[in-house]
Amino acid sequence: MSPTSPRPDDTTFEQVLAEYQAFNRRLSRVAAPLRIANASLCPDNIRDPGFYTHRLEDYPETIRPMAEIMLGLESKGLFIREVRAGSSAEAQRLEPGDQILSVNENPISSDPIMDTYNRAVLRNGFDSVLSKVKVRTTEGREYTARIRPQTACDIPAKVVFSERMNGHTDGREVLITSALMSSVPDDTNLALVIAHEMGHVIAGHVHQPQSQALELEADRMALVLMARSGYDVTDAVAYWERAAHPHHGGTADDSSHPSTVTRYENFQSELTRIQKIQKQSRKNAEPFRNLSFN
Ligand SMILES: [Zn+2]
Numbered sequence: 224m225s226p227t228s229p230r231p232d233d234t235t236f237e238q239v240l241a242e243y244q245a246f247n248r249r250l251s252r253v254a255a256p257l258r259i260a261n262a263s264l265c266p267d268n269i270r271d272p273g274f275y276t277h278r279l280e281d282y283p284e285t286i287r288p289m290a291e292i293m294l295g296l297e298s299k300g301l302f303i304r305e306v307r308a309g310s311s312a313e314a315q316r317l318e319p320g321d322q323i324l325s326v327n328e329n330p331i332s333s334d335p336i337m338d339t340y341n342r343a344v345l346r347n348g349f350d351s352v353l354s355k356v357k358v359r360t361t362e363g364r365e366y367t368a369r370i371r372p373q374t375a376c377d378i379p380a381k382v383v384f385s386e387r388m389n390g391h392t393d394g395r396e397v398l399i400t401s402a403l404m405s406s407v408p409d410d411t412n413l414a415l416v417i418a419h420e421m422g423h424v425i426a427g428h429v430h431q432p433q434s435q436a437l438e439l440e441a442d443r444m445a446l447v448l449m450a451r452s453g454y455d456v457t458d459a460v461a462y463w464e465r466a467a468h469p470h471h472g473g474t475a476d477d478s479s480h481p482s483t484v485t486r487y488e489n490f491q492s493e494l495t496r497i498q499k500i501q502k503q504s505r506k507n508a509e510p511f512r513n514l515s516f517n
Pocket residue numbers: 419423438441470471
């Protein structure tokens with residue numbers, strides 16, 4: 224080992240935090256088209272400003288000293304954690320580390336006790352077509368960005384650190400384990416995992432006993448959600464065939480989960496239906512605009 228190479232025991236903590244940030248960035252980037260293009264199919268919507276926030280208090284006390292240094296959360300207040308690629312927030316040059324001072328001239332308090340108030344300011348502030356977000360950059364410069372929030376499905380996608388390969392939903396959020404994300408290098412395949420869980424949320428499957436029929440329905444819904452978002456569903460099925468991922472920890476002898484062959488046939492028939500609709504509306508600017516669940 225050369226003297227300059229970092230020793231693993233020195234960097235593990237930073238690596239974990241950096242990895243967590245990277246997982247979150249990828250997950251929100253891949254989930255964003257699914258959430259925005261399918262807002263009309265989702266039971267609840269939010270206004271998505273194109274950036275996500277965090278505070279030092281969001282992190283466990285044991286890692287706060289590290290979060291202060293690594294994430295630039297030196298002072299109390301609300302900071303941008305991530306800016307979504309392709310959003311107007313990105314075009315307006317908002318950046319991770321910027322502190323949010325006000326939204327539509329309503330001040331954001333840096334007192335942790337005001338968290339509920341701050342959340343209300345954010346929520347109301349993004350109802351308008353154009354929102355004014357005043358920030359202080361990491362260099363101390365203050366400026367006001369004019370962003371255009373978008374209506375999106377209120378189905379957050381979150382990374383869970385786990386060795387288990389699993390996509391899951393509690394009926395409200397989509398939870399993807401770090402092990403699954405690492406095993407799915409292709410974004411189209413990751414989008415399929417997210418879209419499948421979104422299907423469970425939209426159809427309210429969490430309130431019904433698990434069954435093969437619900438799994439197959441979530442698979443079909445996933446292809447519809449993906450096609451409407453601009454993902455290539457033909458590729459998605461092809462990737463899936465090559466790297467069928469475990470799901471809900473389901474095993475071969477678990478009768479509530481369909482076999483890989485059954486899932487594949489189900490994917491194929493839905494793919495055929497979607498391709499037919501695409502062919503029929505080839506001349507439309509948005510051929511999948513009216514595509515709905517089968
Ligand atoms: Zn499922």
